[in-house]
Amino acid sequence: xxxxxxxxxxxxxxxxxxLFLYIAxxxxxxxxxxxxxxxxxxxxxxxxxxxxxxxLFVEFEYFYQRRMYxxxxxxxxxxxxxxxxAWIDVMPRASKHYSQRLELTGGKTIKCLNLxxxxxxxxxxxxxxxxxxxxxSIYKYGVYTGSTSAEVGLSGPQRDLEDLTARFVGKEDxxxxxxxxxxxxxxxxxxxxxxxxxxxxxxxxxxxxxGCKNTGCKVKVFRHNDSKHLEEVIRESIIQxxxxxxxxxTMILIIIEGIYSMEGEVANLPEILxxxxxxxxxxxxxxxxxxxxxxxxxxxxxxxxxIDPKEVDILMGTYTKxxxxxxxxxxxxxxxxxxxxxxxxxxxxxxxxxxxxxxxALEALRVIMGEDGTDTGAKKLKQLHDNSNYFRExxxxxxxxxxxxxxxxxxxxxLFNPAKxxxxxxxxxxxxxxxxxxxxxxxxxxxxxxxxxxSASHTIEDLDWALRxxxxxxxxxxxxxxxxxxxxxx
Amino acid sequence: MFLFDIYNNIxxxxxxxxxxxxxxxxxIHGLMAVFIIYLLTKRPFKPRQNDTLxxxxxxxxxxxxxxxxxxxxxxPLEVLNQKELIIQESHGTHVTINNKKLLNLARANYLGLIxxxxxxxxxxxxxxxxxxxxxxxxxxxxxxxxxxxxEKKTASFMKTPEAVLYSSAYATISSAIPSFSKIGDIIIVDxxxxxxxxxxxxxxxxxxxxxxxxxxxxxxxxxxxxxxKGSKAKIVRKFVVIEGLYYNSGTIAPLPQILKFKEQYKxxxxxxxxxxxxxxxxxxxxxxxxxxxxxxxxxxxxxxxGNAFSSGGGFCCGSPEVVYHQRLNGVGYVFSASLxxxxxxxxxxxxxxxxxxPKMLEKLHSxxxxxxxxxxxxxxxNGLLEITSLPISxxxxxxxxxxxxxxxxxxxxxxxxxxxxxxxxxxxxxxxRAKYVTAEKxxxxxxxxxxxxxxxxxxxxxxxxxxxxxxxxxxxxxx
Numbered sequence: 001x002x003x004x005x006x007x008x009x010x011x012x013x014x015x016x017x018x019l020f021l022y023i024a025x026x027x028x029x030x031x032x033x034x035x036x037x038x039x040x041x042x043x044x045x046x047x048x049x050x051x052x053x054x055x056l057f058v059e060f061e062y063f064y065q066r067r068m069y070x071x072x073x074x075x076x077x078x079x080x081x082x083x084x085x086a087w088i089d090v091m092p093r094a095s096k097h098y099s100q101r102l103e104l105t106g107g108k109t110i111k112c113l114n115l116x117x118x119x120x121x122x123x124x125x126x127x128x129x130x131x132x133x134x135x136x137s138i139y140k141y142g143v144y145t146g147s148t149s150a151e152v153g154l155s156g157p158q159r160d161l162e163d164l165t166a167r168f169v170g171k172e173d174x175x176x177x178x179x180x181x182x183x184x185x186x187x188x189x190x191x192x193x194x195x196x197x198x199x200x201x202x203x204x205x206x207x208x209x210x211g212c213k214n215t216g217c218k219v220k221v222f223r224h225n226d227s228k229h230l231e232e233v234i235r236e237s238i239i240q241x242x243x244x245x246x247x248x249x250t251m252i253l254i255i256i257e258g259i260y261s262m263e264g265e266v267a268n269l270p271e272i273l274x275x276x277x278x279x280x281x282x283x284x285x286x287x288x289x290x291x292x293x294x295x296x297x298x299x300x301x302x303x304x305x306x307i308d309p310k311e312v313d314i315l316m317g318t319y320t321k322x323x324x325x326x327x328x329x330x331x332x333x334x335x336x337x338x339x340x341x342x343x344x345x346x347x348x349x350x351x352x353x354x355x356x357x358x359x360x361a362l363e364a365l366r367v368i369m370g371e372d373g374t375d376t377g378a379k380k381l382k383q384l385h386d387n388s389n390y391f392r393e394x395x396x397x398x399x400x401x402x403x404x405x406x407x408x409x410x411x412x413x414x415l416f417n418p419a420k421x422x423x424x425x426x427x428x429x430x431x432x433x434x435x436x437x438x439x440x441x442x443x444x445x446x447x448x449x450x451x452x453x454x455s456a457s458h459t460i461e462d463l464d465w466a467l468r469x470x471x472x473x474x475x476x477x478x479x480x481x482x483x484x485x486x487x488x489x490x
Numbered sequence: 491m492f493l494f495d496i497y498n499n500i501x502x503x504x505x506x507x508x509x510x511x512x513x514x515x516x517x518i519h520g521l522m523a524v525f526i527i528y529l530l531t532k533r534p535f536k537p538r539q540n541d542t543l544x545x546x547x548x549x550x551x552x553x554x555x556x557x558x559x560x561x562x563x564x565x566p567l568e569v570l571n572q573k574e575l576i577i578q579e580s581h582g583t584h585v586t587i588n589n590k591k592l593l594n595l596a597r598a599n600y601l602g603l604i605x606x607x608x609x610x611x612x613x614x615x616x617x618x619x620x621x622x623x624x625x626x627x628x629x630x631x632x633x634x635x636x637x638x639x640x641e642k643k644t645a646s647f648m649k650t651p652e653a654v655l656y657s658s659a660y661a662t663i664s665s666a667i668p669s670f671s672k673i674g675d676i677i678i679v680d681x682x683x684x685x686x687x688x689x690x691x692x693x694x695x696x697x698x699x700x701x702x703x704x705x706x707x708x709x710x711x712x713x714x715x716x717x718x719k720g721s722k723a724k725i726v727r728k729f730v731v732i733e734g735l736y737y738n739s740g741t742i743a744p745l746p747q748i749l750k751f752k753e754q755y756k757x758x759x760x761x762x763x764x765x766x767x768x769x770x771x772x773x774x775x776x777x778x779x780x781x782x783x784x785x786x787x788x789x790x791x792x793x794x795x796g797n798a799f800s801s802g803g804g805f806c807c808g809s810p811e812v813v814y815h816q817r818l819n820g821v822g823y824v825f826s827a828s829l830x831x832x833x834x835x836x837x838x839x840x841x842x843x844x845x846x847x848p849k850m851l852e853k854l855h856s857x858x859x860x861x862x863x864x865x866x867x868x869x870x871x872n873g874l875l876e877i878t879s880l881p882i883s884x885x886x887x888x889x890x891x892x893x894x895x896x897x898x899x900x901x902x903x904x905x906x907x908x909x910x911x912x913x914x915x916x917x918x919x920x921x922x923r924a925k926y927v928t929a930e931k932x933x934x935x936x937x938x939x940x941x942x943x944x945x946x947x948x949x950x951x952x953x954x955x956x957x958x959x960x961x962x963x964x965x966x967x968x969x
Contacts, residue, residue, distance in 0.1 A: 048811075052756040054725040056670060056789075057815060065818060077628055077817070081635040084625040091635060101814075104638075117625040117632070118827075124621045134622055135614050141580050142605035143613050143836050144800045146597035146941075151922045152585075153597065155577045178802070179658035181826035186660070186689075190927070191560065206825040213693055238555050239548055251557035279552065282560050313560055320827040325623045326657065336561045342568040348927050349685045350660030351796045355577075356613070357830060360622040436630045 013401055013481040017416040018446055024418055025445070032067030071098045072422035075437050078429075081109060084117040084124045086457040088434055112434035113466050115452045120293040120409050121380045122457030123324030123364045129372070130324075130363040134356055141355035149175070150342060153352030161353075161362040165329050168365060169291070169299060169317070170309030173338070174331035177346050178353045180288060180318035183328030185210040186346025188255075190339075191284070191314070192217055195250040197237055199230065199281070201267075203260050208286060212255070214345075218243065224263070227271035230254070234279045252281040258290030258301035258317075262443055262451065264404025264412050266294065269305050273312070284314040292322025293409050298368050298381050304407070322368075325360040327353045384409055384456040387463060391454050394467050399480035403449070411452040415479060421448050423477050431469040566901050570908060571925055581605055583945050585920060592915060595940045595954055596922040600769050600884045601850055602945025603800040603840050612839045616832035624828045628817075632828035640834045644805050647841050648767070648775060648793075649785050653807035654816050657829040659794030661822030662804030663762045664690040666792050667731065669819040670760075670812075671696045675727040676716050678757070680704065681932050684737045687762055688931060691731060700932075703739065706747050713755045728757040734766035734777035738924070738934040740879020740887045742766070745781050758789040768798025769884050774844050774851050780882075795833075797941075799840035802833040854944035857951060858884055861942055864955040872962040875910075878937065887924070888958075889937040903936040906965065911938060913961040919954050 049055045074093065082089040089109035093102040117124065125131055137157060147153030158176050166174040177183040188211030192198060196217040200208065203224045212219045220237065222230040234252065241248050254276055256267045267285070276283045287300045295303025300317065302309050309315065314332045319325040330340060341347055368377040388409040396402050401414040415424055421437045428435045439448040454463075474480050543551070579586040582605055585594050603609055616636065626632035637655055644653040656662040667690030671677050675696040679687070682703035691698055699716060701708040709730070718726065730752070732743045743761070752759055763776045771779025776793070778785045785791065790808050795801045806816060816823055844850060862881045865871060865888070875888040890903055904923060911921045924939040946954075 050756075052725075053758070054727040056727070056758065056811070058672070061815075061819070065814070069818065076630070077633050078631060079633040079635055079638060080631055083619070083621040084623075084631060085621070088631060090631075114631065116630050119625040124623065124625050126618050126621045131617065131621070134617055138610050138613050138617075141577065142800070143609065143833065144604060144796060144802060145577065145580075146599045146604055146796060146800055147922070148925075150571065150925050151596065152575050152577070152587075152594075152920060154574060155580075159574075159576050179661060179826060181822055182658050182661050185664070185822075189929070193929075206821050210693065210821055213695075214689060216692075235548065235552065238552050239543065248555055249557070251560065280555070280557055282557070318827075320623055320625065323623070324621060324625060326827055326830050333561070338572060339561050339564070339568065342571045342925075343927050343929065345685060345689060345927060346660055348925055350658055351802070354802055354830070354833060355580075356617075356832065357622060434631055 013414070013416070017481060021417050021446055021448075028068055028071075028418065032063060035067060036063070066099055068418075072418070073098075074102055075422050075425035078434070079104065083126050084114065084119055086114055086119075086122070086455060086459075086462060088112055088114045088117070090429065090434055110429065110432060112429065112432045113458075113462055114434050114455070115466065116434050116436040117455070118289070118321035118453055119324065119455045119457065120322045120384055120453070121298070121324075121364070121368065122384075122455050123322065123360075123367075124457075125324065130360065130367065133363050134360050137356055137359040143356055144354050145352045147352065148348055148350065149352040150348045155352065155355040155358060157355050157358035157362055158353050161358045161365070162329070164362060164365050164369075166331055168369060169315050169331045170302065171315060171331035172334040174329050175337050175341055175344075175347060176353050176358065177328045177330075178350050179326065179346070180320050180328035181207040181210075182346035182350050183316060183318070183330060184208050184286065185214060186350065187316070187330050187340060187344040188212060188284075189215045189345060190343040191215075192251060192253050195242065195247070197242075197249045197252045198255060199233055199237070199252060200255045201225065201257065201260075203263060204255060204257060205261065205286060205288065208255055208257075224260070225265060225268050227268055227275060230272060231275050231279075234275065234281065238279065252279070253284055254281050255284045255286070258285055258287040259294065259408050259410055261289050261410060262412065262438060262449070264408045264410035264451070266290070266304065266405045266408055267301060269301055269307060273307065277311075282313045284316065285312055287315060287317035288328075289321055289410060291317035292368060293384060294407065296381070298322070298377070319357070319361040319364075323361045323364040325357040325364065327357055327361065380456040384454065387456065387458050387460070388454045390460065391452065391463050391467070394463075395452075395470065396482075398467075398471050398474060399482045400474060401481050409454045411454065412449045413452065413479070414481070415448045415450055416446075416481065418448055420477055420479065421450075424450055424473060424479070427473045427476065428469070431473070433466055433469055565928060567904060567928060570901070570904055575920075583943065583950060587915075587920065590915075590918070592918055592920040593950060593954060594920045594943070596920045598765070598797040598885075598941045599800055599943045599945075600798040600854055600941065601800070601840065601844060602854075602943045603843070606800075606843075608843070609800070609836045609839055613832045613836050616835040620831035622832065623830055626828070627826060628823065628828045634828070634831045634834070636831050636834040636838065637828060640838045641805070643838050643841050645807055647845065648791070648807045650791070650807040650809075651786075652810050652813040653805045654813045654820070654823065655829060655834070656804045656806070656820070656822050657802070657826050658822070659764055659796045659802075659804035660686045661826065662794065662806055663687050663764070663792045664693060665820040665822030666790060666806045666816060667691055667729075667760060668694040669816050669821070670758075670790065671727065671729050675729065677729045677731060678709070678712050678716065679731045680733070680736075680743070682736045682739050682741070682934070683731065683733050683762070685927065685930055686764075687731060687733065696729075703736070704741060704744060706744060706751075709748070709751065713751060713757070717755060728755070729760055730757050731760045732762075734761055734763035735770065735883060735885070737765050737885060740883035740885045742770070742777060742780070742880060742883070745777055745783060749783065749787055752787075759787075760790045760792075761788045762792050764792070764794035764804070765797050765885060767793040768840075768844060769851075769854065770882065772851075773848065774798070795837040795840070799837050799844075801837040801840060803829040803837065850944050854884065854942065855882075857944060857946050858882065858886075858942045860948065860951050861940070861946075861955065862886065864951065865958065870955060870959050872959065872966050874962045874966050875938070878935070884942045886940040886942065887937040888940065889935045900933075900936060906969070907936055907938055909965045909968075910958075910961045913964055914957055917957045917961065919957045921958075
């Protein structure tokens with residue numbers, strides 16, 4: 001289970017990298033402001049605001065876009081023209097000046113090892129039994145339903161997917177949405193209303209934050225994965241009641257994620273569950289990254305800790321990652337799901353899932369559960385588990401600062417410098433590795449990082465080759481902050 | 491030197507004061523000084539010791555607290571809505587539900603492209619090349635070349651400089667509004683907008699003002715009210731949010747008048763064209779084309795591929811700045827997996843087909859006209875229902891003539907409409923009531939919502955008019 005010593009502390013690296021980080025930011029901002037000032041003297045205008053109107057953008061946002069993000073924007077939005085499998089074809093882009101947009105050069109595509117896509121179980125496939133069934137479904141249902149699930153958009157495969165998902169996660173019933181983002185943002189307002197309290201992990205995904213904002217009730221935040229702080233917040237909240245009126249809260253909903261996508265960290269579920277029970281709160285787990293990717297049978301965080309699914313009130317997840325489709329689900333008790341079907345915004349107002357995507361998710365789920373009569377699913381799960389731990393162990397041995405828990409397929413590597421974001425990403429692309437880098441505002445200002453997503457479709461040779469390249473890059477731009485002391489025990 | 495002067499002056503006046511002041515005055519001053527000394531030496535005020543709770547008291551409070559159940563009491567409308575229809579197959583104009591082939595007037599399939607053979611073939615090729623999902627957001631290798639193609643195609647179709655793609659139509663407008671309008675800004679919204687727009691408006695946390703549906707005098711009143719006065723006042727961003735074709739009522743916005751106001755009051759216009767793109771205008775460019783207006787006069791224009799083009803996703807088009815801003819700030823764009831490539835391909839193909847064969851659009855327009863005229867004929871709805879939508883709208887709303895519009899009796903109306911829908915299904919016609927979440931702010935009148943499709947033939951239209959006629963008369967007689 002969870003190995004406490006495995007979780008590393010970012011503070012261990014000392015103050016030097018952080019100092020350089022602040023210097024780097026100060027330099028970039030100073031440089032940008034200077035360029036802006038010179039531009040103004042030359043009479044250049046950036047924001048074309050018509051007479052009498054207020055500017056459409058906040059000034060700093062526009063400055064950030066133009067002078068900071070603009071310099072490193074080539075590290076994101078890289079277009080590909082292939083399937084998002086183990087190897088992808090990245091299309092080269094170029095621009096004359098960093099302030100201008102990147103255009104496709106039309107040159108030869110770069111074949112890269114994909115360490116960026118969320119293709120955990122390798123279901124991003126264009127051939128094989130799953131793909132064949134998907135193609136058949138096009139001719140049976142058409143590609144789209146044109147209506148909402150609440151009206152007449154519920155297709156046969158979607159209903160089957162709902163039933164199978166409920167069975168998979170161990171809940172009475174489940175409902176399926178067109179889009180993972182909308183699952184969270186549209187369902188939370190139907191769960192909890194005025195007078196309720198949401199207690200949310202500080203690193204929850206933007207879709208959860210949007211959903212919380214949309215409920216109109218009070219939202220409190222507890223320190224990431226810190227169950228002690230969670231308990232403090234809950235105690236304080238129950239004792240004080242609602243702000244100003246001091247009426248008791250109608251209900252308290254704790255919202256956490258299974259695997260935090262930017263940290264690679266598995267939620268501390270057993271402790272949070274104990275608190276939830278002690279204080280009669282409800283628990284909502286977003287399993288976007290953990291469903292299909294954690295646990296022996298792929299049933300997510302419940303499986304990982306061996307917990308009875310009935311103890312968690314609402315389980316949410318997406319089909320984007322492990323299943324190679326798109327969309328999301330919410331699973332819970334039958335009565336609750338029946339209510340949500342008629343009250344979740346994204347069920348009543350958003351169109352239902354494309355039947356083709358539903359078939360993809362359904363067939364992938366059947367494979368994972370072994371109901372297709374083969375052991376492909378079990379093999380994939382084992383391969384993902386082995387690949388993740390192999391990669392994590394090897395890259396840690398090299399002296400990089402790695403976040404997250406063992407068994408998690410999300411492996412963030414700390415870069416500690418905004419300039420190294422683009423440097424790392426560009427060097428990796430040169431060496432034919434596609435990686436994802438993330439900086440502020442998706443992470444705290446002081447923690448720019450790169451994130452590897454391991455897939456079951458990677459072979460050990462692929463990973464070994466990638467590790468060698470990353471090792472070289474790490475030496476070149478000095479990323480190995482952890483020399484010698486990485487196995488620090490607490 | 492200067493300081494020394496001041497010092498001397500003070501000394502001089504102090505001496506003068508003591509010498510010239512009368513004795514009672516001095517006495518009062520003395521008393522005051524004593525009183526101040528008394529106050530200073532007094533024991534300071536101490537709060538009561540037992541204000542903070544003990545652990546036992548805290549525990550008791552926590553023990554006493556009981557939350558309400560997560561599932562609320564069922565309300566009758568939700569129970570009525572719970573009946574589910576599962577589509578077993580879908581072919582052209584018909585769908586199979588409960589092993590019965592039904593003529594579809596309920597699903598939005600305006601251009602009749604669901605199950606179009608060419609679209610199906612394109613989708614198959616796309617899946618054979620790209621798989622189903624894109625396995626990542628646009629920023630992280632989820633941008634496939636077909637997404638870029640669709641963005642270009644959409645921009646050229648809408649005659650705007652650029653377009654940005656979202657993976658769900660619902661998330662499009664509800665992300666686009668809050669990405670521009672922030673705390674402190676002003677949003678003026680038509681009361682008749684549908685829920686996704688409402689969500690976007692409420693997520694923005696701006697100051698929200700409503701005006702009555704399509705009431706231009708009321709809009710002017712609100713604009714006057716929110717107009718800042720005085721020259722020194724800071725200019726505040728102001729947005730007016732409308733829908734091109736209102737899904738909840740089947741009416742269109744008086745765009746020319748609103749654009750006149752725009753010049754006068756200097757606001758920015760956000761328009762959701764989810765149901766008018768691909769429908770209104772001679773080439774399907776939407777409401778702007780319907781009025782013969784340049785699309786670029788609308789600052790932020792959103793639309794959906796789900797209704798006319800029978801594919802997934804939504805888009806927002808406008809100037810390069812507007813589009814680029816959303817690529818970094820539209821939460822539904824940044825934090826969501828991108829649109830499955832095969833849906834991007836089918837949308838591109840659908841737009842191409844619309845551009846290549848304008849007949850499709852003509853057929854849709856004539857079908858809307860035929861169905862509207864047929865239902866509008868006296869006696870067609872037996873005086874039970876009336877059409878509340880416009881003759882050019884692809885969504886036709888049939889509401890009860892003597893509707894009890896207050897919220898308490900809503901359920902009676904809905905039950906009556908459901909009877910008509912059920913009866914129509916028995917006769918081979920798929921209809922649906924317009925369903926809303928009970929928590930919606932301005933819940934529209936109960937209605938049956940019909941979506942007209944270009945692939946209906948005159949026979950099928952007449953057949954469906956007859957079925958609706960029979961159903962209404964049956965329900966009327968049975969009541």
